Amino acid sequence: MHLDTPAIVCAMLPHGEHGAVVRFLTPANGIVAGYVRGGRSRRLRPILQAGNGVALSMRARVDTQLAAATVELTDARAALAVGGAAIAALDWLTALTAAALAEDDPHPALYRALDALAAAIAAGAGPLALGEGVVRYEYLLLSELGFGLDLSACAATGTTADLAYVSPRSSQAVSRDAGLPYAAKLLPLPAFLIGAAAADSASIHDGLKLTGHFLERDVLTARGRDTLGARERLANRLPPR
Incomplete structure (x- = not known):
């Protein structure tokens, strides 16, 4: 070789x-x-x-x-990488990548995304930009590994309007009206993931909760779970909700 x-x-x-x-x-x-x-x-x-x-x-x-x-x-x-959020983001992104991906399985989109995020961290990107970038990277990684979320329409009604939740079982979006009675059992869908609003601190933490659920359930095995400490350190260094 x-x-x-x-x-x-x-x-x-x-x-x-x-x-x-x-x-x-x-x-x-x-x-x-x-x-x-x-x-x-x-x-x-x-x-x-x-x-x-x-x-x-x-x-x-x-x-x-x-x-x-x-x-x-x-x-x-x-x-x-200067500051706790930047260092924690770089630690988590690289640890996740190493733990989640099989060897010799090409993922050019993930390479481009990680390269851009690492460059942004080195250039001094702020905590909000870092948080949004991490959520988007995790979302992409889930899709690349075959565990992508279906955020195109409501699983219950088929509507594409006012999507506010994601089913933790089916990985599908749910509209606000359809999901409100079951909101305690659903995951929040941050509007920035579907281009409906700009990211803020609350939506970034919602995004971390969303992608974190599916990473733990579908991607990180017993070995990979050892990396979750880096993710927790990152969440603690981002602006609070």
């Missing part, structure tokens, strides 16, 4: 005395994992921070062998 590609660092695990196994998101190959010799050295640790963009080269003699990887820094995003 020979691969030369731009990539985003998503996760790093120690391996041996100085090395590391690193998971990268690439535009054409999805998540790939490789062994970086000296990955925990003083020189490479700053490069292999989650969220950084790198030029990645991977080589393996056979497909079943863990590839040897070398990296060159192209976009230093992690060091430019």
Whole structure:
């Protein structure tokens, strides 16, 4: 296997005395994992921070062998993430990506979205913009993995007007009138997800509740649930409702 590609660092695990196994998101190959010799050295640790963009080269003699990887820094995003919300957002987005995606399964839309979000974080995007970006990324990830939400029309009446809820069972939108008697059992649908209003702090927290329900139910296995602490830290650092 020979691969030369731009990539985003998503996760790093120690391996041996100085090395590391690193998971990268690439535009054409999805998540790939490789062994970086000296990955925990003083020189490479700053490069292999989650969220950084790198030029990645991977080589393996056979497909079943863990590839040897070398990296060159192209976009230093992690060091430019300033503030608790920015750092927490970058930690959560990369951890979610590494945990949720299978290796060698291409998701070019997710690569573009994560690359844009990491760049926005490095450029100093505010907490509201970060919160909206995270909800939209989670929404996209659910769709890419086959667990997309149907927000096109009310599941009960078929109307496309005044959609306000989502059924936690069917993943379908519900209109305000149809859902009001069952509101306690439904999930709030933030208007910004369907282009009906701009995002504010309340709707961002509603969005996190919505996507979080389906991520926990459908995507994050027992192993992936270990990453949810990063999501909670992010929610706590966003503006309150």
